[in-house]
Amino acid sequence: MRTASPPRTTESPGLPSLQWAWISVGLALALQATQLPLWYGLGLLAAGMYPALTCRRYAPALPSRPIRLLGLLAVLSAVGLAFPGQWLSREAGTALATGLLLLKALEAKQRRDLQVTAGFACFVIMTSLLARQSLVITALAAASLMAPLACIHSLQDDDPPSGGLVRQARLIASLLALALPLTACAFLLVPRLSSPLWGSTGGETDRSGLDSHLSAADFSQILNDDSPALRVSFPQGPPAERERYFRAYVLWRFNGRDWSSVPPPAPGPRYQAAATGERRAYDVIMEADGGHHLPALDWPGTPPAGTGQWLDTDGIVHRRDAVEATIRYRLDALTSPPSSQGPLDPASRRAGLQWPAGAAPETLALGRRWQAAGLSDMAIVTRAMQMFRQQGFSYTLAPPTPAGDPTDGFLFGSRRGYCVHYASAFVLLMRAAGLPARVVSGYQGGYWNREGRYLLIRHSDAHAWAEVWIAERHAWIRFDPTAMASPERVSQGALAASGDGTSWIRHSWLLTLENHWDLVNQIWDRSVIGFDQARQTHLLSPSNRGSQWRHIDIRLGLLLIMIAMAVLAVCWAQRTTSSIDPLLTAWRQLTRHLARHGLPIRTGEGPHDYLERATRAFPARRKEIERLRTLYLLARYAESRPGPDRIRRLQRAVRNFRRGKLSEHP
Numbered sequence: 001m002r003t004a005s006p007p008r009t010t011e012s013p014g015l016p017s018l019q020w021a022w023i024s025v026g027l028a029l030a031l032q033a034t035q036l037p038l039w040y041g042l043g044l045l046a047a048g049m050y051p052a053l054t055c056r057r058y059a060p061a062l063p064s065r066p067i068r069l070l071g072l073l074a075v076l077s078a079v080g081l082a083f084p085g086q087w088l089s090r091e092a093g094t095a096l097a098t099g100l101l102l103l104k105a106l107e108a109k110q111r112r113d114l115q116v117t118a119g120f121a122c123f124v125i126m127t128s129l130l131a132r133q134s135l136v137i138t139a140l141a142a143a144s145l146m147a148p149l150a151c152i153h154s155l156q157d158d159d160p161p162s163g164g165l166v167r168q169a170r171l172i173a174s175l176l177a178l179a180l181p182l183t184a185c186a187f188l189l190v191p192r193l194s195s196p197l198w199g200s201t202g203g204e205t206d207r208s209g210l211d212s213h214l215s216a217a218d219f220s221q222i223l224n225d226d227s228p229a230l231r232v233s234f235p236q237g238p239p240a241e242r243e244r245y246f247r248a249y250v251l252w253r254f255n256g257r258d259w260s261s262v263p264p265p266a267p268g269p270r271y272q273a274a275a276t277g278e279r280r281a282y283d284v285i286m287e288a289d290g291g292h293h294l295p296a297l298d299w300p301g302t303p304p305a306g307t308g309q310w311l312d313t314d315g316i317v318h319r320r321d322a323v324e325a326t327i328r329y330r331l332d333a334l335t336s337p338p339s340s341q342g343p344l345d346p347a348s349r350r351a352g353l354q355w356p357a358g359a360a361p362e363t364l365a366l367g368r369r370w371q372a373a374g375l376s377d378m379a380i381v382t383r384a385m386q387m388f389r390q391q392g393f394s395y396t397l398a399p400p401t402p403a404g405d406p407t408d409g410f411l412f413g414s415r416r417g418y419c420v421h422y423a424s425a426f427v428l429l430m431r432a433a434g435l436p437a438r439v440v441s442g443y444q445g446g447y448w449n450r451e452g453r454y455l456l457i458r459h460s461d462a463h464a465w466a467e468v469w470i471a472e473r474h475a476w477i478r479f480d481p482t483a484m485a486s487p488e489r490v491s492q493g494a495l496a497a498s499g500d501g502t503s504w505i506r507h508s509w510l511l512t513l514e515n516h517w518d519l520v521n522q523i524w525d526r527s528v529i530g531f532d533q534a535r536q537t538h539l540l541s542p543s544n545r546g547s548q549w550r551h552i553d554i555r556l557g558l559l560l561i562m563i564a565m566a567v568l569a570v571c572w573a574q575r576t577t578s579s580i581d582p583l584l585t586a587w588r589q590l591t592r593h594l595a596r597h598g599l600p601i602r603t604g605e606g607p608h609d610y611l612e613r614a615t616r617a618f619p620a621r622r623k624e625i626e627r628l629r630t631l632y633l634l635a636r637y638a639e640s641r642p643g644p645d646r647i648r649r650l651q652r653a654v655r656n657f658r659r660g661k662l663s664e665h666p
Contacts, residue, residue, distance in 0.1 A: 025102060027125065031144060035094055135520060150169060211249070225459035226460050228287055230286055231522055234281075234455070247441075250440055298315075362412055370384075411429075
C-alpha cells in the first residue's frame with residue numbers, strides 16, 4: 001500500500017528543494033572522495049544513500065536530539081580514527097566538514113535547514129580547491145556549485161515552476177554565465193594578497209619518489225608515475241637531449257643494497273667560487289613533492305634568489321621549507337662542470353671510496369684487477385663503460401630478483417635492470433678501482449612542448465647516474481652507464497627504452513595527448529594560479545610606450561573591454577530577470593505607456609492606487625483601466641503562481657490598451 005506524503009506547510013521544503021539539497025551533498029562528497037580515507041568516504045556514502053534515494057517520498061529526518069548527538073559523536077570519532085594526532089590539519093578539517101554536511105542533511109526538516117545545508121555544501125565544495133587547483137578540479141567545483149544555488153533558488157518560491165530540475169539548472173547556469181565578466185574584472189582588479197587567506201601550510205604531500213634514500217624497489221614506482229614534476233622554460237632555447245640532466249640528490253653511502261646521502265652540508269663558498277664560465281638561464285615550475293631539494297640542471301651556476309635556499313658544495317640546491325605546493329624558481333646552469341682548482345679533500349675521498357664489509361665480492365675483485373693494471377682514471381672509466389655497451393646488458397623496468405648479492409647478480413648474472421642498477425654497479429666498480437665516485441638521482445630527458453615553449457618533465461623521467469672524481473681535471477665528471485646499454489633511455493625516456501609494453505595507457509598516442517593537455521594546464525597555471533601580487537602590479541603598471549593618448553596600453557584596453565562586458569552583463573541580467581516574470585514585464589509596459597502620456601508612477605505607490613489615479617486622469621478609458629487593475633491584482637496577489645491563461649489575458653489587455661489613444665492629462 002502506498003503511503004501518502006505528509007501535508008505541506010509554509011515551513012516544510014518542497015520536493016525540488018529536497019532533491020537539490022541531496023544532489024549538493026552528493027557532489028560535495030564526490031569532490032572530496034580522493035581526499036578522504038576510503039573507509040570514511042564509503043561510510044558517508046552508505047549513511048546518505050537511503051535518505052537520498054527516498055527524498056521523493058519525503059523521507060523523515062532524524063527524529064530527535066539524542067540521535068543527532070550520536071551522529072555528531074560518530075563523525076568526530078571517525079575523523080579522530082582517520083587522522084590520529086592531526087586534528088588541526090587541512091585534511092582532518094575537510095573530513096570533519098564533509099561529515100557534518102551529511103549530518104545536517106539527514107536532520108533537515110524545514111526550509112531553514114535546507115538553506116543551511118545548501119550554504120554548507122558551497123563551503124565544502126570550495127574546500128576541494130585547497131588541495132588542488134587544476135583546471136579540471138576548478139571546473140568541476142564551479143559546476144557543482146550550481147546544485148546548492150539551485151536549492152537556494154527553489155526555496156524562494158512556494159510553488160516551483162514546471163519543468164523540473166533541468167529547467168532550474170538552465171536558469172542557474174544562465175545567471176552564472178552573466179556573472180563571468182564581473183568575476184573576471186574582480187579577479188584582475190581586486191588587490192592580491194602575498195599569502196592565502198586561510199594561512200594553511202598544507203598537510204602531508206605525497207612524495208614523488210625522489211629522496212635522499214635510493215632503493216631499486218622504490219625507484220620502480222616513480223618510473224611508472226606519469227604525473228608532471230617540473231616545467232622548465234629556457235629563454236635561449238632548450239639544451240640538447242644528452243644534456244637534460246636535472247640533479248636533485250647526491251648519494252654517498254652504500255649499505256650493500258641501497259644508497260643514502262650524508263646530512264646536507266652548510267652553505268659554503270667553495271662550489272660557488274668555482275662556478276665560472278658560460279651559463280644558461282632557465283625558469284622552473286615545480287610541483288609539490290614534500291622534499292627540501294630543488295632539481296637543477298647540471299651544473300648549477302648560482303643559488304636561487306631569496307632567503308631559505310642555498311647551493312651546497314655538491315651542486316645541490318637546498319630549501320629550508322618543504323615543497324608542499326607548486327613553486328617557481330629561477331636558476332642558471334654552467335655549460336661545463338666546475339673545477340675545484342685543487343685535489344679532493346680527505347673527507348670527500350673517504351666518502352667516495354666507502355665500501356660496506358662483505359658487499360659485492362665479485363665486483364670488488366674486478367675493480368681491484370683494473371687498479372692493479374696501472375690504468376689511468378679515464379682508462380678505467382672507459383673500460384667500465386665498454387663493459388656495459390658490449391657484454392649483453394639490457395634495459396628493463398621488470399628485472400629479475402637476484403638470489404645473492406644484488407650488484408654481483410646484476411653484473412655477472414641477469415645483466416637486466418634500469419638506471420638504479422647501472423648507476424650503483426658503475427659507482428661500485430669505480431670505488432673498487434680506487435676512484436672516488438657517487439650516485440646522483442634526479443630527472444633526465446623530458447618532452448619539449450613547441451607550442452608552450454617549455455620542457456615537461458614527468459616523474460617517470462626520474463633517473464640515476466654516476467659522478468666520478470677525475471684527478472687530472474680536478475672535477476666531478478658525469479657518466480651515465482645506462483646510456484651505454486640503452487641509448488633510447490636518454491633520447492626517448494624510460495618507458496620507451498624498456499620495451500616491456502606492459503600497459504596500453506602508455507602508448508605513444510595517449511602520451512602525446514597527455515603532453516598536449518599539459519599545455520592547457522600550463523596556461524591555466526600561469527594565467528590564473530600564478531596570477532600573484534607581482535603579476536597584478538605589472539599588469540596594472542603604466543606602459544612605457546609613451547604618454548600620448550594614441551599609445552594606449554593594450555592591457556588597459558583589455559581591462560576596459562572586460563569592465564564594459566561586466567556592465568552589459570548586469571544590464572542584461574536585469575532585463576532577463578524581468579523577462580522571467582511575465583507579470584512584471586506586462587506591468588512595466590503599462591506604466592511606461594502611462595508615463596509617456598504624463599502619468600508617471602510615484603515612489604512607493606502601489607498598483608491599486610496608481611491605477612485608481614489613472615482612472616481619474618483618463619476618464620474616457622476608465623473601464624479598461626479598472627479591468628487591467630483587476631486582472632493584475634488577481635494574477636499577482638490572489639495565488640502564488642498564476643496559470644498561463646490568466647497571464648495571457650493580462651498581456652492581451654495591456655497590448656490592447658496601449659494601442660488605443662489616451663486623452664491628455666488635465
